[in-house]
Amino acid sequence: MIEVTLVEGRQDLERILALQSANLREVVAAEDARREGFVTVAHTLAILEQMHSIAPSVIARDGEHVAGYALVMPVEARTLIPMLEPMFHQFETLLWRGQPLAALPYYVMGQICVAHDYRGQGVFDALYREHRARYASRFALCVTEVATRNTRSMRAHARVGFEVVRTYRDAVDEWAVIAWDWTSA
Numbered sequence: 001m002i003e004v005t006l007v008e009g010r011q012d013l014e015r016i017l018a019l020q021s022a023n024l025r026e027v028v029a030a031e032d033a034r035r036e037g038f039v040t041v042a043h044t045l046a047i048l049e050q051m052h053s054i055a056p057s058v059i060a061r062d063g064e065h066v067a068g069y070a071l072v073m074p075v076e077a078r079t080l081i082p083m084l085e086p087m088f089h090q091f092e093t094l095l096w097r098g099q100p101l102a103a104l105p106y107y108v109m110g111q112i113c114v115a116h117d118y119r120g121q122g123v124f125d126a127l128y129r130e131h132r133a134r135y136a137s138r139f140a141l142c143v144t145e146v147a148t149r150n151t152r153s154m155r156a157h158a159r160v161g162f163e164v165v166r167t168y169r170d171a172v173d174e175w176a177v178i179a180w181d182w183t184s185a
């Protein structure tokens, strides 16, 4: 049975890193990346521990196995990953329904991954249900970025309720900034 909870400690974080490393863009074959997606940022255990101390992430466990995870990255964590600084900087320039996005209580969903054998079984939705259950009392908006060529992830995020705020291209990829508004339905 799959259990979806907040991350509980170092072992969870180590297992998250193992799943992450199998899904990094550098190691996923081109055809698999096209069909099933990939992740871009490689975290270290030290960084995940610091993020965890600010706000625990969400994990789906099936016994000893990690079925998936969705990281929580509040704005206070922005200095931990210099590669993401341009993203946070950009958020300061964006509007959400006519208001400056950065003036709203938002956090970043820092990375989501569902293990290969668990895809297409509702784990993605369960991870985001847990995000909302745990964090909607503190935040109005959950914001993230998805490479637009990761069409599977784009589609799954739209299904959950994310809307595209803007798209842009950098040296790495073309990205969609997407947001899920918890103040409306």
Ligand SMILES: CC(C)(COP(=O)(O)OP(=O)(O)OC[C@H]1O[C@@H](n2cnc3c(N)ncnc32)[C@H](O)[C@@H]1OP(=O)(O)O)[C@@H](O)C(=O)NCCC(=O)NCCS
Pocket: 023, 034, 035, 036, 037, 038, 039, 112, 113, 114, 115, 118, 119, 120, 121, 122, 123, 124, 125, 145, 146, 147, 150, 151, 152, 153, 155, 156, 159
């Ligand atoms: C992306 C990911 C998190 C999605 O989780 P999942 O369990 O596979 O997602 P789901 O099966 O619930 O939803 C996928 C949706 O995309 C659709 N889909 C499947 N393959 C697709 C493809 N190649 N192109 C477009 N849509 C696709 C599915 O039909 C489904 O949409 P629907 O519910 O409207 O029919 C997971 O595949 C994954 O971890 N991939 C590797 C890492 C990754 O890409 N992480 C996201 C980084 S932003």
